[in-house]
Amino acid sequence: QVQLQESGPGLVKPSATLSLTCSVSGGSISGYYWSWIRQPPGKGLEWIGYMYFGGTTNYNPSLKSRVTISIDTSENQFSLHLSAVTTADTAVYYCTRDWATGYSSGWYYFWGQGTLVTVSS
């Protein structure tokens, strides 16, 4: 069974870059779309963006100027980088995998447990 695990700093200073990694086990990173979704404390879910292992990316326009998602197939992991963070970026960040093979169905079936990132000085 595919398992995802987020890792990275739990505290980031304002104006710095938030960097998280999602390690994938129980399956290959190849052939699938990998996404990041976040949830501010006590609020709803926000889709950040996805990357296909072949290199295609798509980002939420509201974050596009600050977001980069990358994949490391040799390590079977993918990463999120969010620059110039503010307190509004404080959230639980989830890494996810699309259910479908080879295309983006938008059915987020596999999820990491989530990691809370707090932006504060």
Next chain:
Amino acid sequence: DIQMTQSPSSLSASVGDRVSITCRASQSISTYLNWYQQRPGKAPKLLIYAASTLQSGVPSRFSGSGSGTDFILTISSLQSEDFATYYCQQSYSIPHTFGQGTKLEIK
């Protein structure tokens, strides 16, 4: 962006009740509508995709319907483990957007 609006925002019900949650899209999304259940402190769980297809392993008391702009999630007979927050999500266009959530509480 397509806006997704759920109603109600919260709902109190008893074990055994039949409940429905509505999700409305700001434009037609055909059947590109998915439902998730989230328990406190846990990641969301995909329940239904493509408006009405039950994900494998999800109890048959859950059902989804609708197309275009209006969708419904129904739980036919509430069990204690169903008390959670439910989100709809459109996968018609990027960015994929979620409803604000419906918190289902025990009466």
